[in-house]
Amino acid sequence: MTQHDSRVSRETRPRDGLYDASEDEATQRAAFTGGDVPVAVYGLGKMGVPLAAVYADVTGNTVGVDVDPSVVETINGGQSPIKREPGLPDLVAEVVESGALEATTDGEGAAERAAVHVLMVPTLLTDDDEPDLSIMDDVVETVGTGLSPGDLVIVESTVPPRTTVDRFLPKLLETSGLSDGEFGVAACPERTVSGQALADVRGTHPKVVGGIDDESTRAAALIYDEISSNDVVTTTDATTAEATKVFEGVYRDVNIAIANQLAVFAEEMDIDINEAIDVANTQPFCDIHDPGPGVGGHCIPVYPHFLSGQFDADASLLSTARERNDDMAAYTASLTDAILESEGVEPDEARVLLLGMTYKANIAELRNTPSIPLARHLAEMGPTVYAVDPLIEDWSALDTVEPLTLEEAHDRSVDAVVLATPHDEFTTLEWDTFDAPILDGRAAIDTEEVDAPVYTIGGPWP
Numbered sequence: 001m002t003q004h005d006s007r008v009s010r011e012t013r014p015r016d017g018l019y020d021a022s023e024d025e026a027t028q029r030a031a032f033t034g035g036d037v038p039v040a041v042y043g044l045g046k047m048g049v050p051l052a053a054v055y056a057d058v059t060g061n062t063v064g065v066d067v068d069p070s071v072v073e074t075i076n077g078g079q080s081p082i083k084r085e086p087g088l089p090d091l092v093a094e095v096v097e098s099g100a101l102e103a104t105t106d107g108e109g110a111a112e113r114a115a116v117h118v119l120m121v122p123t124l125l126t127d128d129d130e131p132d133l134s135i136m137d138d139v140v141e142t143v144g145t146g147l148s149p150g151d152l153v154i155v156e157s158t159v160p161p162r163t164t165v166d167r168f169l170p171k172l173l174e175t176s177g178l179s180d181g182e183f184g185v186a187a188c189p190e191r192t193v194s195g196q197a198l199a200d201v202r203g204t205h206p207k208v209v210g211g212i213d214d215e216s217t218r219a220a221a222l223i224y225d226e227i228s229s230n231d232v233v234t235t236t237d238a239t240t241a242e243a244t245k246v247f248e249g250v251y252r253d254v255n256i257a258i259a260n261q262l263a264v265f266a267e268e269m270d271i272d273i274n275e276a277i278d279v280a281n282t283q284p285f286c287d288i289h290d291p292g293p294g295v296g297g298h299c300i301p302v303y304p305h306f307l308s309g310q311f312d313a314d315a316s317l318l319s320t321a322r323e324r325n326d327d328m329a330a331y332t333a334s335l336t337d338a339i340l341e342s343e344g345v346e347p348d349e350a351r352v353l354l355l356g357m358t359y360k361a362n363i364a365e366l367r368n369t370p371s372i373p374l375a376r377h378l379a380e381m382g383p384t385v386y387a388v389d390p391l392i393e394d395w396s397a398l399d400t401v402e403p404l405t406l407e408e409a410h411d412r413s414v415d416a417v418v419l420a421t422p423h424d425e426f427t428t429l430e431w432d433t434f435d436a437p438i439l440d441g442r443a444a445i446d447t448e449e450v451d452a453p454v455y456t457i458g459g460p461w462p
C-alpha cells in the first residue's frame with residue numbers, strides 16, 4: 001500500500017492526528033516529519049502548489065486536492081502548473097517523484113486519510129462586493145465528512161475575521177458528527193507574495209497561528225515550526241489571526257491610496273511624486289507607497305470588503321481609499337488623453353499601445369487588474385487600444401483591446417505607449433522604436449536610455 005493509497009482511511013491510518021495527542025512533543029514532531037500524520041492541502045493554485053510542495057517536502061506524506069483535473073494531472077506528471085516561481089518546478093518534480101506529494105480531485109478520499117487539512121482555496125467577492133466564501137464552505141463540508149478525532153483543520157486562505165469560529169467550526173461539527181474538543185481548527189493565514197512563494201512559505205516572514213482553543217494553537221504552532229524556518233507568532237485566538245491578515249492588506253490598500261492621492265497633488269504642483277516619496281521615506285516614520293494605475297489581484301482590493309459591511313463600525317476611510325485606487329485607471333487614461341492632445345493627435349484617430357494586462361509584473365492573474373478599466377476608459381475616449389501581455393493566453397474577456405505580440409507591436413505605428421504592468425519582457429525594450437511618447441504607469445523605465453518623452457503618474461511633464 002503506498003502512502004497515498006486512497007484505501008488508507010481512518011481505520012488504517014498509522015496513528016491519530018496531533019490535536020490532543022498524548023505523546024511528548026518530540027514524538028509528535030517525529031510523527032509529523034516521518035509521514036505518520038498525513039496532510040491534505042485543498043486548492044492547488046498560486047499559493048496552494050508552493051504550500052503543498054513544502055508540506056510534502058517536510059512530511060513525505062501530502063495529498064493536494066483541486067477541482068481542476070488539468071492541475072491534478074500536471075502535478076502528478078511532476079510539473080508545476082504555477083510559473084515564474086523560483087525553485088518550485090524542481091521541488092514539485094522531486095516530491096512527486098519520491099511519492100511525498102500526490103494530487104487528486106477526490107476531496108472526500110483525501111479528507112478521509114488526512115489528519116491535517118489545509119484550506120488554501122479562493123475567498124473572493126460577489127458582484128455586490130460581499131465576501132464570497134462559497135468555495136471555502138464546500139471544502140469545509142468535504143473536510144467534515146472525513147474528519148477524525150485528533151485531526152487539525154488549518155485555514156490558510158484569507159477570510160473575514162470571525163469566519164473560522166462563527167462559520168467553519170459549526171459546519172465542521174455538523175458534518176463530522178464529532179464534538180467540541182475532539183478536533184482542532186486554527187487560522188494560519190498565508191502571507192506569501194507571488195514570485196517568491198517558495199521562500200515565503202519556508203519563512204521569509206514570521207508565521208501567524210491562532211486556534212479556536214489553546215490545543216489547536218499548540219498543534220498548529222508545532223506544525224509551522226517544522227514548515228517554516230522563521231518564528232511562529234501565536235495569537236490569542238483564531239479571530240485575531242484572521243484579523244492580522246486582513247489588517248495587513250487593508251494597511252496596504254489605504255497606503256497605496258495615500259500615494260495615489262499625493263500623486264494627483266504632485267501633478268498640480270508640477271513636481272515629481274517619486275522624488276518626493278523617496279525623500280519623505282528617508283525618515284523611519286514614513287513609508288509612502290508607490291502611485292500607479294490602480295490596485296489589482298484577489299487580495300489587496302478584496303480585503304477591505306472583509307471588514308466594511310461585515311461589522312457595524314464606520315468604514316468610510318476604507319471605502320474612500322478603495323475609490324481613490326479604483327479612480328486611478330480613469331486618471332491614467334486622462335493623462336494619456338492629455339499626452340495625445342499635447343502631440344496634436346485627435347483621440348478618435350489615435351492608436352495607443354497598452355503594455356501589461358495582468359495586475360502585477362510577472363504574475364499571470366487578471367482578477368481586479370487596473371489594466372482592464374484603463375483599456376476601457378481609453379477606448380471610450382476614442383483611441384484604438386492595442387495590448388501586449390506575454391503572460392495572457394486567453395484574451396476572450398479582454399474585449400476593449402486588440403491583442404498583439406511584442407513583435408507585432410514593434411511593427412505597428414502608435415501615437416502613445418502606456419506601460420501598466422512592467423513584466424520582465426518589457427524591461428529590455430528599445431523604447432524609442434515605438435517613436436511615440438510613453439506613459440510609464442509604474443515608474444519602471446530607466447529613462448537614461450530613452451529619447452522619447454517619458455511621463456509618469458504624478459511626475460512633471462517632460
Ligand SMILES: NC(=O)C1=CN([C@@H]2O[C@H](COP(=O)(O)OP(=O)(O)OC[C@H]3O[C@@H](n4cnc5c(N)ncnc54)[C@H](O)[C@@H]3O)[C@@H](O)[C@H]2O)C=CC1
Nearest residue numbers: 043044045046047048065066067068121122123157158190
Ligand atoms: N495569491 C496571493 O498572492 C495570495 C493569496 N492568498 C489567499 O489564498 C487564496 C488562494 O489564492 P491563490 O492560490 O492565488 O488562488 P488561485 O486562483 O491561484 O488558485 C485557487 C485554486 O483553487 C482551486 N479550487 C477552486 N475550488 C476548489 C475546491 N472546491 N476544492 C479544491 N480546489 C479548488 C482552483 O482550481 C485553483 O487551482 C486567496 O483567495 C487568498 O485568500 C493569501 C496570500 C497571498
Ligand SMILES: CC(=O)N[C@@H]1[C@@H](OP(=O)(O)OP(=O)(O)OC[C@H]2O[C@@H](n3ccc(=O)[nH]c3=O)[C@H](O)[C@@H]2O)O[C@H](C(=O)O)[C@@H](O)[C@@H]1O
Nearest residue numbers: 191192248249252256289290292294295296297299300359
Ligand atoms: C501586505 C502585503 O504586502 N500583502 C502582499 C499582497 O501581495 P499581492 O500579490 O497582492 O501584491 P501587492 O504588491 O500588494 O500589489 C497589489 C496591487 O497593488 C499595486 N501596488 C502595490 C504596491 C504599491 O506601492 N502600489 C501599487 O499600486 C500593485 O501593482 C498590484 O496591482 O497580498 C498578498 C495576499 O494577501 O494575497 C500578501 O500575501 C502579500 O504579502
